[in-house]
Amino acid sequence: MASSQEEVTLLGVVGSPFLHRVQIALKLKGIEYKYLEDDLNNKSDLLLKYNPVHKMIPVLVHNEKPISESLVIVEYIDDTWKQNPILPSDPYQRALARFWAQFMDDKCVVAAAKFVLKVDEKEKEKATEELYEALKFLENELKDKFFAGEEIIGFVDIAAVFIPLLQEVAQIQLFTSEKFPKLFKWSKDFYNHPVVKEIMPSKDQLFVYFKARAQSLAAKKKN
């Protein structure tokens, strides 16, 4: 029995949208794993060993082999465990899914982080504008219940988990239902999806994470 047992370990910090992406993917596939909480301001030896290049969470370790970068990890999970596919099977739809997931990282997450972590006023103003522009694209892109245009969650929804994290858990209003009706509904639907709801941190846990992030960013600026 021991030889067929897959060893899956996940290093993360609760509250990190990047960690939660991976957790949603694992939960969708029904994969059991060992979770190890790390500390952004005092990184573990294990983290430095498994992700020497970026020294960042999340890191998935599967049978002693580490994978880093949340979207890379989610694709790995989809490649390895075939049940409940996360990415579409058609190459063009896959390219679109990858494009929008990358869009989240390139255009939204950084702006959202600046918006939330209370950097100086000018930066926050610029971040608000950037985020608003990005959200408008997402509002146009959203079809039905979820981004894939289906009843089941997919790669782009998973990549966008930072939205309900901020909107529903932290209750930081990124958008109103008047200006962004589709995103507003999507955020609630996604947050209430049974797989997602189980994984979401509490409001307190999320604020602890924001505080730690703000601290480590301030420390970086000093250096």
Place this chain on the structure above:
Amino acid sequence: RMANEVVLLETWASMYGIRVRIALAEKGVKYECKEENLRNKSSLLLQMNPIHKKIPVLIHNGKPICDSAIIVQYIDEVWSHKAPLMPSDPYERAQARFWVDYIDKKVYDTSRKMWLSTGEEHETWRKELISVFKQLEETLGDKPFYGGDTFGFVDVGLISFYSWFYSFEIYGNFKMEAECPKLVAWVKRCMQRETVSKNLPDEKEIYDHAEASKKALELK
């Protein structure tokens, strides 16, 4: 029924466009190349990539695909009969995606910061650029290609920068051969492939282009 229509929007000096050209060449795909003027973007580009308005854009039977890493994976999946670029093992695939992501995060930005700074700042970025290449050399190890025995996704992702090495060396005052000899050996191996050598622009023309861009930025 529409024939297989492949159009590539790009600019001659873009290393990201070069990735797509190499991938299409590896697969033996015939395509039409449209050179864009980034200071006067075509209506086609704006229509096909309204979000980022950037090249390269691959248009396959009228449908656009954007972002060079995504385009190369698309090409690999559609024209899967020949020259596989992605490994077949999921773990190796994850590593390949990780390293192309690393190249995308590090090489251009670091080189640009080095290029546009002076004094102590320039020295910092110069050291950083060299360490990025040393990391990439370490990742290659003793393999002939990043893909192992065969030319693959990461090879395409990095060799596309080769025409810029000459400019990096001048602006950074270092020699790639001295800092990363194994990487230079890898470059030579890649250059033996016609798909690569025919699709890389001349390094001196790239340098002239970089100098012109630098002057234009300084005049602002």
